[in-house]
Amino acid sequence: MSEKIEKVVTFQASKSSGNVSGILLRPAEARWLLVLGHGAGAGMRHAFMENLAQQLANNGIATLRYNFPYIEQGKKAPDPAPILMAAVRSASAKAAEIAEGLPLLAGGKSMGGRMTSNAQAKEPIPHIKGIVFFGFPLHAPGRPSSERSAHLLDIHLPMLFLQGTRDKLADLSLLRPVCEKLRLSTLHVIDGADHSFHVLKSAGRTDEDVLAELGRTVATWADTAMGS
Numbered sequence: 001m002s003e004k005i006e007k008v009v010t011f012q013a014s015k016s017s018g019n020v021s022g023i024l025l026r027p028a029e030a031r032w033l034l035v036l037g038h039g040a041g042a043g044m045r046h047a048f049m050e051n052l053a054q055q056l057a058n059n060g061i062a063t064l065r066y067n068f069p070y071i072e073q074g075k076k077a078p079d080p081a082p083i084l085m086a087a088v089r090s091a092s093a094k095a096a097e098i099a100e101g102l103p104l105l106a107g108g109k110s111m112g113g114r115m116t117s118n119a120q121a122k123e124p125i126p127h128i129k130g131i132v133f134f135g136f137p138l139h140a141p142g143r144p145s146s147e148r149s150a151h152l153l154d155i156h157l158p159m160l161f162l163q164g165t166r167d168k169l170a171d172l173s174l175l176r177p178v179c180e181k182l183r184l185s186t187l188h189v190i191d192g193a194d195h196s197f198h199v200l201k202s203a204g205r206t207d208e209d210v211l212a213e214l215g216r217t218v219a220t221w222a223d224t225a226m227g228s
Contacts, residue, residue, distance in 0.1 A: 021067050044067050146177075158225045164195065
């Protein structure tokens with residue numbers, strides 16, 4: 001396993017919300033850098049985010065995971081969408097500053113991915129070559145709808161959707177046709193995984209196996225969809 005460099009960085013999320021923290025994890029043989037936003041309920045130091053970053057690094061993907069302002073400030077309720085999208089842009093700018101020549105991807109877990117795509121749909125984020133969704137939150141639990149996907153049609157970058165078959169925030173019967181409409185999209189389904197990519201013991205595999213699959217899939221997609 002290659003050596004990894006981990007570094008804490010700080011940057012301004014927006015003028016109104018102030019500074020936030022980020023963690024750069026870069027393997028020695030990195031080919032890409034992924035700007036990685038967290039989900040609504042936990043920040044960049046959550047075990048899932050940490051373990052995901054490690055698995056991505058094992059596959060040559062450096063990450064800059066970062067906090068949204070409300071997490072940095074110790075609050076529970078997410079910031080308004082404009083602030084979240086501003087943070088995505090600022091994190092991407094910081095990644096470009098420290099990338100040292102690595103091509104950039106952006107995305108995140110659930111809300112982090114959706115805010116990335118919303119920001120990209122409103123105005124292209126400089127330097128970003130593709131978007132990765134770790135559990136795209138297509139709708140609220142128990143309320144199947146595809147309305148949250150409308151903005152994706154305004155994105156002209158390759159997109160990778162990593163979704164579990166037990167994800168209650170993304171009915172696959174609705175997500176599949178959405179992805180089919182998006183010319184540059186790829187849908188990778190994780191059998192038995194829920195929205196947190198947790199699998200039951202009866203699945204015959206572990207959460208660690210799933211994380212390893214996520215890391216491999218992102219690396220393969222990045223290298224084949226866009227070239228390294």
